Amino acid sequence: MKKDTRVVRGGLNKKRNAGVVNTPVVRASTVIFENVAAMRDADERVLKKHEKILFYGRRGTPTHWTLQEAITDLAGGADTALAPSGLGACTLAILSCVKAGDHILVTDSVYGPTRAFCSGFLKRFGVDVDYYDPTIGAGIAALLKPNTTLVFCESPGSLTFEIQDIPAIAAAAHARGAKVAVDNTWSSPLFCKPLTLGADLSIEAGTKYIVGHSDVLIGTVTGTAEAIHSVHSTAGALGLAVSPDDVYLATRGLRTLGVRLRQHQASALTVARWLQGRPEVKRVLYPALPEDPGHVLWKRDFSGASGLLGVVFRNTSQAAVDAMIDGMELFPLGFSWGGFESLIAPVTAARTAKPWTEPQPGIRLHIGLEDVEDLIEDLEKGLARFRKALKA
Numbered sequence: 001m002k003k004d005t006r007v008v009r010g011g012l013n014k015k016r017n018a019g020v021v022n023t024p025v026v027r028a029s030t031v032i033f034e035n036v037a038a039m040r041d042a043d044e045r046v047l048k049k050h051e052k053i054l055f056y057g058r059r060g061t062p063t064h065w066t067l068q069e070a071i072t073d074l075a076g077g078a079d080t081a082l083a084p085s086g087l088g089a090c091t092l093a094i095l096s097c098v099k100a101g102d103h104i105l106v107t108d109s110v111y112g113p114t115r116a117f118c119s120g121f122l123k124r125f126g127v128d129v130d131y132y133d134p135t136i137g138a139g140i141a142a143l144l145k146p147n148t149t150l151v152f153c154e155s156p157g158s159l160t161f162e163i164q165d166i167p168a169i170a171a172a173a174h175a176r177g178a179k180v181a182v183d184n185t186w187s188s189p190l191f192c193k194p195l196t197l198g199a200d201l202s203i204e205a206g207t208k209y210i211v212g213h214s215d216v217l218i219g220t221v222t223g224t225a226e227a228i229h230s231v232h233s234t235a236g237a238l239g240l241a242v243s244p245d246d247v248y249l250a251t252r253g254l255r256t257l258g259v260r261l262r263q264h265q266a267s268a269l270t271v272a273r274w275l276q277g278r279p280e281v282k283r284v285l286y287p288a289l290p291e292d293p294g295h296v297l298w299k300r301d302f303s304g305a306s307g308l309l310g311v312v313f314r315n316t317s318q319a320a321v322d323a324m325i326d327g328m329e330l331f332p333l334g335f336s337w338g339g340f341e342s343l344i345a346p347v348t349a350a351r352t353a354k355p356w357t358e359p360q361p362g363i364r365l366h367i368g369l370e371d372v373e374d375l376i377e378d379l380e381k382g383l384a385r386f387r388k389a390l391k392a
């Protein structure tokens with residue numbers, strides 16, 4: 001089946017759904033067993049083999065299995081674990097690969113709170129962390145140590161948008177026995193499948209494009225048969241559970257991912273090209289543009305681009321960026337992205353492995369599903385405020 005058919009049909013199971021199209025919201029804490037033998041059997045199958053049968057609400061219900069199966073199918077993995085947020089999915093994936101005394105490599109372009117988890121929380125538990133230049137590719141081999149167990153990638157980085165050479169990183173990591181996890185949120189499993197590029201774990205902040213409506217937090221970790229077992233065990237040990245209502249909304253959002261993402265892409269490309277023609281703009285950070293340094297890798301490994309892009313100004317100041325953002329009508333200021341609406345945020349990249357040398361601050365735009373002409377008109381007025389404040 002082609003991708004769009006998988007988006008629509010993944011996880012659908014007539015028998016499980018009691019005749020209705022969408023798997024209903026099945027809420028549970030307690031599950032009643034026929035007898036002790038049935039309880040023991042379920043215990044063995046769920047806790048040891050991670051099978052999808054009813055056991056206890058924390059271990060999932062048919063509502064959860066539907067989303068897990070749909071994401072697994074789309075990402076091309078063996079199975080998927082759910083987490084209560086995208087950040088929770090990143091930390092779950094990392095924790096499933098480390099123990100005290102291990103070393104991990106994390107991209108310098110990683111999402112800030114994931115970085116804070118690695119530099120703060122993980123270090124407290126005796127895991128050593130080094131950050132690497134996101135454009136390093138096969139050069140990662142020189143940074144791998146005998147105790148390196150994981151390379152954590154985010155491609156493209158959600159602030160600076162470098163595309164990473166996942167096949168080259170995976171080849172080097174696997175040669176030394178380390179696993180590779182990729183935060184794949186920007187493209188979703190529709191436009192990039194890290195597991196087919198050699199990664200062991202593929203992470204989505206489902207909060208963004210999978211949910212698509214800015215009203216639910218959820219994360220997913222899809223893995224190969226070898227890698228997913230430890231993710232399930234770690235999620236079980238941590239007691240992670242996601243509300244079936246949230247899972248239901250994520251599954252509902254997923255069904256329209258294809259049409260939404262293609263519109264985000266079309267509008268983002270139009271806005272990106274328009275921004276490239278503006279005198280205030282030095283660079284538009286969007287890998288789908290032929291001028292972008294990551295474009296060749298993006299073309300090789302991705303089948304599309306999403307609605308999130310960055311803008312680097314020629315000359316900039318905090319006052320100019322603030323003046324632009326504060327007057328926007330169609331680009332409200334807020335965290336996150338991937339919903340139906342456009343958003344704007346100021347951007348200052350914090351790096352340690354490879355300095356970000358572009359003028360700062362810049363802005364990040366999420367191009368939503370509004371009419372693109374209205375969006376451009378709003379941006380034009382915003383750039384006029386930017387120019388005025390820069391001169392003041």
Ligand SMILES: Cc1ncc(COP(=O)(O)O)c(C=O)c1O
Binds near residue numbers: 185207219
């Ligand atoms: C690339 C990336 N990964 C993970 C997350 C975390 O997702 P959540 O907000 O669901 O915790 C975000 C959120 O902005 C993100 O941009």
